[in-house]
Amino acid sequence: MRANIEEVNQEAVSRIQRAKPELIDVSIAGETIPGMKRNMILHAGPPVTWENMCGPMKGAVIGGLILEGLAKNRQEAEALAASGDILFEPCHHHSSVGPMAGVVTWSMPVWVVENKTFGNRAYCTLNEGLGKVLRYGAFSDQVLARLRWMAEDLAPALKKAISRHGPIDMKSLIAQALQMGDEGHNRNRAGTSLFIREIAPDLVMLDESREQIARILTFIHGNDHFFLNLSMPSCKCTVDAAASLEGSSVVTTMARNGTEFGIRVSGLGDRWFTGPAGIVEGLYLAGFSAKDAARDIGDSVITETAGIGGFAMAAAPAIVKFVGGSASDAIRYTRQMYEITVAENDAYRIPTLDFRGTPTGIDLLRVVETGILPAINTGIAHKEPGIGMVGAGLVHPPENCFHDALEAFAKRYGE
Amino acid sequence: MDVKKINELFSKELKVINMGLDSFADNLRKEEVEVLHMGWKPPAGGSKRLIALLEKLDR
Amino acid sequence: MKKILVRENAYYDSVILMLATKALKQRSGIKEAVVAMGTEVNLGLLREIGLLSGEVESAKPNDLVIAIEAETEEAAEEACRIAEEILKKKDHGGGEEGYCPVSLDGALKMFPEANLVVISVPGPYAGREARRALNKGLHVMIFSDHVPVEEEVELKEMALERGLLLMGPDCGTAILNGKPLCFANVVRRGHIGLVAASGSGLQEVCCCIDRMGGGISQAIGTGGRDLQERRVRGRMMLMGIEALSQDPETQVIVVLSKPPSEEVVATVLSKLKDAGKPCVVHFLGRKPSGTRGSVRFSGNMEEAAAMAVAFSKGEEYREGCGTLSEAEIARRVEAEVNPMASEQKYLRGLFAGGTLATEAVALFEQEGFKILSNVRKEPGIALQSPHRSERHAIVDMGDDVFTLGRPHPMIDPSLREERIAKEAADPETALLLLDVVLGYGAHEDPCGPLGESIGKAKAQVAGRGGYLSVIASITGTEKDFQNMAEQKKKLEAAGCLVMPSNYQAALTALHVMRKVTARWM
Numbered sequence: 004m005r006a007n008i009e010e011v012n013q014e015a016v017s018r019i020q021r022a023k024p025e026l027i028d029v030s031i032a033g034e035t036i037p038g039m040k041r042n043m044i045l046h047a048g049p050p051v052t053w054e055n056m057c058g059p060m061k062g063a064v065i066g067g068l069i070l071e072g073l074a075k076n077r078q079e080a081e082a083l084a085a086s087g088d089i090l091f092e093p094c095h096h097h098s099s100v101g102p103m104a105g106v107v108t109w110s111m112p113v114w115v116v117e118n119k120t121f122g123n124r125a126y127c128t129l130n131e132g133l134g135k136v137l138r139y140g141a142f143s144d145q146v147l148a149r150l151r152w153m154a155e156d157l158a159p160a161l162k163k164a165i166s167r168h169g170p171i172d173m174k175s176l177i178a179q180a181l182q183m184g185d186e187g188h189n190r191n192r193a194g195t196s197l198f199i200r201e202i203a204p205d206l207v208m209l210d211e212s213r214e215q216i217a218r219i220l221t222f223i224h225g226n227d228h229f230f231l232n233l234s235m236p237s238c239k240c241t242v243d244a245a246a247s248l249e250g251s252s253v254v255t256t257m258a259r260n261g262t263e264f265g266i267r268v269s270g271l272g273d274r275w276f277t278g279p280a281g282i283v284e285g286l287y288l289a290g291f292s293a294k295d296a297a298r299d300i301g302d303s304v305i306t307e308t309a310g311i312g313g314f315a316m317a318a319a320p321a322i323v324k325f326v327g328g329s330a331s332d333a334i335r336y337t338r339q340m341y342e343i344t345v346a347e348n349d350a351y352r353i354p355t356l357d358f359r360g361t362p363t364g365i366d367l368l369r370v371v372e373t374g375i376l377p378a379i380n381t382g383i384a385h386k387e388p389g390i391g392m393v394g395a396g397l398v399h400p401p402e403n404c405f406h407d408a409l410e411a412f413a414k415r416y417g418e
Numbered sequence: 419m420d421v422k423k424i425n426e427l428f429s430k431e432l433k434v435i436n437m438g439l440d441s442f443a444d445n446l447r448k449e450e451v452e453v454l455h456m457g458w459k460p461p462a463g464g465s466k467r468l469i470a471l472l473e474k475l476d477r
Numbered sequence: 478m479k480k481i482l483v484r485e486n487a488y489y490d491s492v493i494l495m496l497a498t499k500a501l502k503q504r505s506g507i508k509e510a511v512v513a514m515g516t517e518v519n520l521g522l523l524r525e526i527g528l529l530s531g532e533v534e535s536a537k538p539n540d541l542v543i544a545i546e547a548e549t550e551e552a553a554e555e556a557c558r559i560a561e562e563i564l565k566k567k568d569h570g571g572g573e574e575g576y577c578p579v580s581l582d583g584a585l586k587m588f589p590e591a592n593l594v595v596i597s598v599p600g601p602y603a604g605r606e607a608r609r610a611l612n613k614g615l616h617v618m619i620f621s622d623h624v625p626v627e628e629e630v631e632l633k634e635m636a637l638e639r640g641l642l643l644m645g646p647d648c649g650t651a652i653l654n655g656k657p658l659c660f661a662n663v664v665r666r667g668h669i670g671l672v673a674a675s676g677s678g679l680q681e682v683c684c685c686i687d688r689m690g691g692g693i694s695q696a697i698g699t700g701g702r703d704l705q706e707r708r709v710r711g712r713m714m715l716m717g718i719e720a721l722s723q724d725p726e727t728q729v730i731v732v733l734s735k736p737p738s739e740e741v742v743a744t745v746l747s748k749l750k751d752a753g754k755p756c757v758v759h760f761l762g763r764k765p766s767g768t769r770g771s772v773r774f775s776g777n778m779e780e781a782a783a784m785a786v787a788f789s790k791g792e793e794y795r796e797g798c799g800t801l802s803e804a805e806i807a808r809r810v811e812a813e814v815n816p817m818a819s820e821q822k823y824l825r826g827l828f829a830g831g832t833l834a835t836e837a838v839a840l841f842e843q844e845g846f847k848i849l850s851n852v853r854k855e856p857g858i859a860l861q862s863p864h865r866s867e868r869h870a871i872v873d874m875g876d877d878v879f880t881l882g883r884p885h886p887m888i889d890p891s892l893r894e895e896r897i898a899k900e901a902a903d904p905e906t907a908l909l910l911l912d913v914v915l916g917y918g919a920h921e922d923p924c925g926p927l928g929e930s931i932g933k934a935k936a937q938v939a940g941r942g943g944y945l946s947v948i949a950s951i952t953g954t955e956k957d958f959q960n961m962a963e964q965k966k967k968l969e970a971a972g973c974l975v976m977p978s979n980y981q982a983a984l985t986a987l988h989v990m991r992k993v994t995a996r997w998m
Contacts (some may be wrong), residue, residue: 008475018973025477129597195426203453244421244428265431331575334576335576338576339579340585341583341586342578342580342582368472369580371462371468371471372462372580373460373461373579373580373583374459374462374463374486374539375579406468409468409472410471412475413471413472413474413475416475417474417475418474419637419640419715419716419719420640421640421719421720422640422725423614423616423618423639423641424640424641424642424716424720425641425723425724427593427642427653427654427725428593428653428654428694428695428720429790430654430658431591431654432592432593432653432654433591433592433593434591434593434594434595435581435584435585435587435588435591435593435594435595435610436592436594436595436607436781436815437581437584437594437595437596437597437598438595438597438598438620438621439490439492440490440621441492441622441918442595442597442658442659442849442918443687445657445714445917445918446656446658448958449655449656449657449663449692449917451683453580454577454584454587454588455577455614456487456577456580456581456584456764456798457538457577457578457579458579458582458598458606459488459579460538460539460599461487461488461602461605462538462604463536463537463538464514464538465538466535470752471604473605475806
């Protein structure tokens, strides 16, 4: 039986390897995300009810409702959210991903990334910046004003620039970024720089005023994590092509909502296996400590699912201090990841490991057998909504997700 | 009884993967044998239940 | 004052855990100490000694438990610290070269040219790992014991199908391509090939061959059950013989085992005859029964070695390989027996090597002595309790009953030291017969502590007006790291008579016991 599973896993990983994620458009969530509704709010992680949402996610929901004009203030928003009239669904159920709270509402602009090889698409909002932003649960007038600027000025300009440029090869940008000290999840400075380099000539040729274009470039430049919202949907549409393959034990989704961590396995279709979201072990910005931390949150772990992020830790020296302090620690984590994956990535390579491809295709069976859990590099949000990032570090999924998934997998495919 | 592979082993250099006591790996190194020592620990954290599930898929 | 710690997901092998436990127990102020993995068995043990706290109850098999009962808080804290230090030295995983893969797949990714897997993990897991290795086309050596016999049968079938070596389970010794594996000696490379179902036996024969100027091409271990268990039917023995038949470097084949069933004997002999090379067979405890064509039977392990060496030189084997003259033996026996007290009348053999013990038992029985021992289970021969010698007794101290929770006597001499003291306290003990095994895996200086305890024992008996005779052999070569010459000196300095082989030591002991018995007839 294991031999057959290995074969199907090879097929799953082959699909991941053959992905060609391309940035093709910026569009409006309601107009482009499949199944989106005006009274629907998408969020990060596995399914969760309003009552069970963590602080930052609730804050983001409140902000989203006010942004859409469905509520005038916090009290109204909370009442509406609790009323049952708002549909809360995981981004993942709509071919989307969102970092941190990952809240997506109808009028928000989203990146559209298409996997050219298989034709499937993935969507993600544009990154607002750091600190007091919606994805960390802030919903002040300032936050909403910024979101409106992004929808009215930033997005349309980028849309036109992309149209002018033609599809942008995301695989190439990510591969280059990995060789420049990024890992695509917690460290995105190189990716952001490469993106500006790619798009600037087309932005400059638009009819927008010089001030407007300067404002756009400054906005992107001021946000090292701008590229995260591009690497995420690239990884999403990459891995989606390997989903729902009969008999495959490859993990095709990992995601958290601040309350729970969830995984999905290719051969088990859409079924979620969840466990409590973890506390991130890491370094805190001055003035903050572990008691301020929110639990692990966000869809950004889709990067690890696709073989970058924590799985390319050895490529990112800057991450090192968050995970133990020495370069050999980062290399050791990456070596461990090779033990739980099916293949080595053809495109994404790690210079310090002699340009070896990153560990790709997390295998549920290998995770349980070795006891090695996927290593995730992530930022740490403050547990109170609206304060922002307070640190960064290393986290693992709760092991029961994999144990429960194994139980289901053995039930279905074991003899 | 086909023992070709055993005789092949006799004509090659031993290249050993050591699973268990590390002193065995240390001793092999002293004898200039190429050896990789594993960080072996009981599979699935030693959980009989999980090992049984894995076995179901192994056969 | 109890202190109990649990460290999650921190696996350590049994040897380091026992060393850590021992180190803690030896400290002053420590009443009880356990350093172990959180398995059901160990948790039960902790419950029995009253060291099962709340946190420990939920410990899992891959969690480390340090449980201490001390007189003071400081003693407990210090002990914990010491334990962690000992364990830390074993921590792998730092840096690139240091990475130790957790899975066989991971290991093969790092080392795709690997051709042999040596497995010494706990028995319940060994079979699974061996199966994986065979499926990957690798040869396997299983040092682990307590592998269910059904698994052994299945594994050997698989190995047969794939034409791969599966040495074991419970295979402690092998020498492949001149390289010692697990517990083995450094011996000269040469043209004598061995297939043995016994670890210490293989070591003894190889060392004798080396001493006599011969060399080893390959020494294949089959594991203790290969020829004994009806269901295993000697599969690996037969494969080993076949491989040696085909091996151009092997000119003589030696087979060593406890006597198997008649059916298996027939298949083994038939295979040996087809080998087209001179063969020596030694079935422990059986006297030779002539020859069957190119197959010769030997009467003891040293003789098996002597025959093999003669054949490898193209010479005829001449009997009588003792290095001492009869007159010299008689003189030594006189010197040993004369100073004994009249109550002293019994032989006490304390062996680290099971096969070495078996050889001694066989010789004494052949010569009419009634021996009590734990090497056989038949009533009338089995010791009532292996922990207590009665009459003429020969004890295999590597038996499970002694090694549960304690390192094997080859690794840690303290087990035998305690027993030597016990025998010395018995006024009826006349003679101690010992083996010492050197080589990889064995203690770095077995004759140091052993020599000391022999000295103490002799002094104790002398204090009572008697004389304790101690005879030993050392299984090793001058190439072994323990420095065989030094080891021999230490025993001789303690007054021990050191003979060149296990057989000669047993034979000399026999001469002594004959004279002792004659004294009080």
